Amino acid sequence: MLLYTLLTMVNYLISVVSWVVIIQFVIGMLIAFNVINTRNDAVMQIYRGLSVFLEPLLGPIRRAMPSTGAIDFSPMVLIVGLRLVSILLSGLAQSGY
Numbered sequence: 001m002l003l004y005t006l007l008t009m010v011n012y013l014i015s016v017v018s019w020v021v022i023i024q025f026v027i028g029m030l031i032a033f034n035v036i037n038t039r040n041d042a043v044m045q046i047y048r049g050l051s052v053f054l055e056p057l058l059g060p061i062r063r064a065m066p067s068t069g070a071i072d073f074s075p076m077v078l079i080v081g082l083r084l085v086s087i088l089l090s091g092l093a094q095s096g097y
Contacts, residue, residue: 007093014082017057021075024050054078 027047030036036043061074061081 003093007089010089011086014086018079018082020050021054021058021079024054025075 024047027036027043027050031038031043031047038044057078058074061077062072065074065077
């Protein structure tokens with residue numbers, strides 16, 4: 001029962017981080033295409049806050065990946081990696097470890 005509770009908590013945290021990555025990506029794209037005005041302090045504070053939260057997770061991935069120019073694949077790699085961790089933990093919990 002405790003293992004199931006811990007697994008549920010970890011899966012919930014993985015879902016939250018995945019959504020934060022998606023939100024930060026969408027805001028970044030809206031800023032890049034000038035849909036959102038960068039002079040809006042509220043939007044920039046949200047974007048900077050999300051960036052500060054995600055940089056410890058995305059920074060090592062960016063350093064390990066080769067440069068692809070203007071396209072940043074690190075958010076996708078992070079989401080896939082978190083999903084793989086979730087699947088791995090679910091498999092371990094079902095097997096009884």
